[in-house]
Amino acid sequence: MVGALATAGHFTGVEQRKHLASLALDTIKQEQIPNAEIIHTNVTAIDFSAYGAYYLFNPFEENLFKMGRIDSSLELSMEMYNQYTRHVAGELARVPLGTRVATYCGLCDEIPAGYKCEESHFDDALKFWRKTKE
Numbered sequence: 512m513v514g515a516l517a518t519a520g521h522f523t524g525v526e527q528r529k530h531l532a533s534l535a536l537d538t539i540k541q542e543q544i545p546n547a548e549i550i551h552t553n554v555t556a557i558d559f560s561a562y563g564a565y566y567l568f569n570p571f572e573e574n575l576f577k578m579g580r581i582d583s584s585l586e587l588s589m590e591m592y593n594q595y596t597r598h599v600a601g602e603l604a605r606v607p608l609g610t611r612v613a614t615y616c617g618l619c620d621e622i623p624a625g626y627k628c629e630e631s632h633f634d635d636a637l638k639f640w641r642k643t644k645e
Contacts, residue, residue: 512539514566515547524549525557528584554595559602569616571595596621603642612640 512535515522524547526532532551539547550557559565571592573581599621603612612622615637625644631637 512542512544512547515544516542519546520564521546522548523562525554526551527553528581530584531581555598557602559599559606564611564613565603566613567599567615567617567621570599570614570621572616572618606642608642608645610642612642614638614640 512522512524514520524532524535526535526549529551532549535549539549554570573587575589575592600623603610603621604623604625612626614622619638622640625642626640627643628638629641630639
């Protein structure tokens, strides 16, 4: 929503928790943000070729650490972390050269070979990547 309010770009959020997706949708409607939407689904259902750039906020790490979990509505595990990370890495590997990815507070295991970190801020918490090689 912040990106949509700050730019002319169109932003699609993906959230697997129904109550959080509903909250985001309600906020988008209430604030009348025409260039933002939320999809209630799992990341493994997303075809990344439908989008041009990506922002990953601390993706999937709640599956690794008991502290910092969002809630207890999902079963979390190392296997889920590996599944989600492999899916995202595979999708990012298929997008065109020049594709940009921003990551915040993540391990970046989902960033495949061929991406270069071009910039970082906040003690490397925020990183900007570009696909430079196939």
